Amino acid sequence: MTSVVPTRETALELFLKYNKSESLLKHALAVEGVMRYMARKTGEDEEKWGIIGLIHDLDYESYPEQHCTMTKKILEENNWPEEYIRAVLSHGWGLASDVEPVTLLEKTIFAMDELTGLVATSALVRPSKSVLDMEAKSVKKKWNDKRFAAGVDRSIIEKGAVMLAVTLDELITDCIMGMREVAEQIGLKGNIN
Numbered sequence: 001m002t003s004v005v006p007t008r009e010t011a012l013e014l015f016l017k018y019n020k021s022e023s024l025l026k027h028a029l030a031v032e033g034v035m036r037y038m039a040r041k042t043g044e045d046e047e048k049w050g051i052i053g054l055i056h057d058l059d060y061e062s063y064p065e066q067h068c069t070m071t072k073k074i075l076e077e078n079n080w081p082e083e084y085i086r087a088v089l090s091h092g093w094g095l096a097s098d099v100e101p102v103t104l105l106e107k108t109i110f111a112m113d114e115l116t117g118l119v120a121t122s123a124l125v126r127p128s129k130s131v132l133d134m135e136a137k138s139v140k141k142k143w144n145d146k147r148f149a150a151g152v153d154r155s156i157i158e159k160g161a162v163m164l165a166v167t168l169d170e171l172i173t174d175c176i177m178g179m180r181e182v183a184e185q186i187g188l189k190g191n192i193n
Helices: 008-018 022-042 046-055 069-077 082-090 104-124 136-142 154-164 168-180
Strands: none
Touching (some): 008 046, 022 046, 022 104, 046 082
């Protein structure tokens, strides 16, 4: 059977079929926003990168013990292109998947997935509760406090920065810039006038 290039609408519909959590939807939208920003920055396919960002945690709520494994099965059943499936699986490399990030797209989603959580949490403790006035130094201030956003594995973010051959500051800045574009949808517009 030939694969079908997914649209954002079909990807969102599929995501919502398996996920009801508002926080997981906000995370998916944040990663989508960052991936779209990064695609534009690097001259890549914004639609493809955004869709992969949106769908990357497809199975997380319904099948947490089979994260990535069920995503592969679901996407194959829906005739998604192999390139999309591989990119989605690469975000979980070393944790839930053995698909090592190789392409720029794969390395980017690997690096940015965890980082969006740290950026979001850092924004929420700011007086403005916003990413719109936030800079990398705000995130870096919290970096070594392992109790802050304890679920975020900083070593994955560091590994991602190395893969992309960028500094941590640059990676964090890019993540913030991408999240600014979807600040309202992800609840991080805050109280900026």
